[in-house]
Amino acid sequence: MTLLRRLVLWLLVLSGWAGAHEITFSHVDVRLDQGNTQFTVQLPIKALLHEQPSPLPAGTTAPLLRNAPLSTEVQTAFTALVTARLRLTAGAQAVPLTVTAAEPAGEDVKLTLTAPALHGNVNLEANLFPEDTLHKVFVNVYRGEALVGQYALDRQNAALTLTAPPQPLWAVITTFVRQGVHHIFIGVDHILFVLALILLGGGLRAQVKIITAFTFAHSITLALATLNIVVLPSRLVESVIALSIVVVGVHDLWQLRRAQPAAQGRDLRVVFAFGFGLIHGFGFASVLADLDLPRQALAWSLAAFNVGVEFGQLCVVLAAPVLLALRRYAPAQVTQGVLGAAAGAVVLIGGFWLCERALSVPL
Structure with a gap:
């Protein structure tokens, strides 16, 4: 009887852990054009508020992040966060990213960034919530209006290389079978x-x-x-x-x-x-x-x-x-x-x- 009670107690502890740890996702759209490079980054509000220590100003709440316009202080915090955790390199040189907008988008906060035009192989690192082992970053890469790649990144695999050829169909299938x-x-x-x-x-x-x-x-x-x-x-x-x-x-x-x-x-x-x-x-x-x-x-x-x-x-x-x-x-x-x-x-x-x-x- 004691063994059964221990089994039930262990399962209840497991259920509490599973229910408390909610999985969140970020999205990054990369548009590679002749004149410049554009990024759209969507960060989930739940992940932002869950992170400790918080990257946002003290007193920031979900309602504040859902209502436009965001305060200057909050926008500054988002600029610091995304430019530190979203890194772009071409060859051995870091590519500067400029945040041009930060606005609410439902249950996310959407940031728009620009960078110079890119050529050749480019490395992108997107470790947006480094302390969350279950967080996923889904990246869509476009050349013009054509989708040329889709990727799923996490803390253990936070980087990818962008190349000119489109992503093979087998790679898309492999990515989503794994997911x-x-x-x-x-x-x-x-x-x-x-x-x-x-x-x-x-x-x-x-x-x-x-x-x-x-x-x-x-x-x-x-x-x-x-x-x-x-x-x-x-x-x-x-x-x-x-x-x-x-x-x-x-x-x-x-x-x-x-x-x-x-x-x-x-x-x-x-x-x-x-x-x-x-x-x-x-x-x-x-x-x-x-x-x-x-x-x-x-x-x-x-x-x-x-x-x-x-x-x-x-x-x-x-x-x-x-x-x-x-x-x-x-x-x-x-x-x-x-x-x-x-x-x-x-x-x-x-x-x-x-x-x-x-x-x-x-x-």
Whole structure:
């Protein structure tokens, strides 16, 4: 009993950490023209206010950053921040950047910068929030009106080289497949939902039905949301994702109490996988929406991101043989105890997230 209590306590601590550490994204558009070079940098307000020590003047709040015009003091702070953390070099020479505007842009602050015309290979370093290990900087590079490259940078990989040839299609696909896998591994709520779906086991056919239903459903809404055909409020989506974990966890507990195989009769897990999978698709789409993808690359990046999500999901499903071995070789009482504790932990964590997300007050 003591061991089970420790397990539940550890999972609650993990859930609190995951819920408290929100992932943020910055965007940098680089336009390489014959006469000059232009940058548009969007910094998320949440990341700016989360950073300690703050790069902004004391007393700066989210409402102040959302309302134009920004004060001279705040604009000066942004100029210092972006010119220190966005660095451009051509050969061995640093290229000077000049901030020409700083203004609110919804949940971001948008800065416009200019630089001299660039030639040959140019190195760009964009370590905009160096203390945040999960922060991503998405860079779009244009020559004229043509998109020639897309990149995802983070603290460990904060630099790139800009060259004249356009970015190969395989590089775009590789970038977004990697982002899809990464999102699954850091998306603890998606992992927990999939684990809850397969917790009760069942035959190969039952498992395939569940995963196929989830994949089909979230692929539909991922496409609809990314194309802006259907858009739902973020709080609603995140709250229902948490609710989906609670519902599947309660179903697991109910089935274990009945001591009947999950696949006996109609397997409700297929219904849960499809129904809630539609909502999880909107959650996946929020990542792509934050990238502000150009229309030219939307189809390839969407398809590649979805493939990456499936790869990550497949890694989670590899836990199924472990559950099968537990049922086959462990005593029935031990199996029921372990599965019951796991299902109970799923309900507790999902309930914690549901309360946190449904009742949270946005900045």
